[in-house]
Amino acid sequence: MDYLGKYKSAVAARSTSAEVLRCSQDGGIVTSMFLYALEEGIIDGAIVAGQGEKPWQPKPIVATTPEEILSSRGTRYNVCPNMSVLKESVRKYGLDKVGIVGTPCQIQALRKAQLYPIGLRDVCDKIALAMGIFCMENFSYQSMTQIVQDHCNVDLHSLKKTDIGKGKYWAYTNRGAVSQIPLKLTHKYEQPGCHVCLDYVANLADISTGSVGSPDGWSTVFIRNNNGENIWNKAVAAGVFETKPIESVKPGLELVTKLATEKITKNQKEVEHRASFGVGKGLRNPYI
């Protein structure tokens, strides 16, 4: 099994924009990339996780201005169905060059949709930049509410940032309080569909990124294909990112590989377990 997918190069990077970093999750890679691509006309707009109706509830939006992209910084740790506005982005917003950010499963969905564009007339040839983010599992909005409010004892309205790292779930409040619980407690709230996912680092994205492997405030970036490489090189040359060789940072790709292996091995077992779930009866296997 190829745990990290195909990639041309991997680096540790962070945005050079103080404004992006002020509210970004880690290195501000996705936000800066989309800002740069929008400015350069590489994309006409991007599908990102905007603010939904409730606090910390994301809502997929088609961002066509730098302000909209900036306001979507940071990880929300609950489900944002970005694919759901893909057709809209082309047909309603009239984008010819679409940027999209997604979790590994969403990028899988995107590539499947490009190959089998069922009900997606004139959309499949218009994906200009697909940014993938590392993902171990995701939570529904209710799950996230329960974790933050019941377990961390933090009100969603005063929550400034959540994070998963070092085996813990962290909740930071606007007033500077930090609450953390063992990540183990959150497992039962995970989305069931995540347990059959066989991708950790968005293997099918143009560029994928996440905090794992790089020091705090930096992100690990995989540049996966020609399109991703072109855009990434231009952005780095334009000074959008500062980079370090991935070999020079701790914990580096070793940790990424370890976590990817853990996730995929565990979920592969789950897929096998589903095959003999009942008595002589199994659950459906989506992978053919």
Place this chain on the structure above:
Amino acid sequence: MIFGKKEKKEPAPKSQEPKAPVSKPIAKEEPKKEERPVANKITVGHVHMSGCTGCLVSLADNYEGLFTILDNYADLVYCLTLADARHIPKMDVALVEGSVCLQDELSVEEIKETREKAAVVVALGGCAAYGNITRFCRGGQWNQPQHEGFVPIGDVIDVDVYIPGCAPCPQQIRNVCVTAYLLLKGNAEQQALAKAYLAPLMALASEGSKATSSEACGCDIMTKVINQGLCMGCGTCATSCPVFAITMEEGKPNIQRDMCIKCGACYAACPRAFFSFDVVNQYETIIDAIHGAMNPGGN
């Protein structure tokens, strides 16, 4: 194995030496008036059952791409709307649009004839594949009030490939046309790729051709994905739905069943309905192959 009917007739030519043996039966069917004959084209027909011609319009909506297909890969040997032939000829691929009206003898006869004459039968669009909107028909309409039973073609004949959706997207039809060509006429490598690409659409067909399960609607998203604990809330079903019957509520699809027209798009598009790493991991190769095929001059 890959296309049941085809194999029985000519199992050999598909593998090692495609050119000589395969071109023979084709040449027989090739219309004489072709001015710039291209060797090795496949023959394609469009068979019209009870449908609205939207699927055919969708094929035509490939614009110049349609000409590329017709110039290089396929002869349109039968199509009541676009070609002169009046009777269903022998052909490699039949694109069938619309459901079968059981009370319309000619329809029943023609769909059976299509199965006999075509090596590969493709259910083009929701009506042929799943019944789609014709599922709601119960007769009493002018000018054939007695026409009330409409079934997907899979209820009457075996179908090889499904292209769901209402209308199926032009690029999806294009992809199937090109991969069908590669499967029938390509080299070993192209055949393998085409086979892998078409496999899920063939799986949908073999699933749908069982009379008991030839039903598709938003319910499939419920019963085969969410009920099975597979949904991860990506939203692809919602974006695929042609009638906007699906919205994402709290990260999961909410299906307005009264709005659903049963075209099968949502389930077919869902990455947790079917997902083949073999195919999707090669997305660039496949997309490049299709673009290359559609752009033979390289302009």
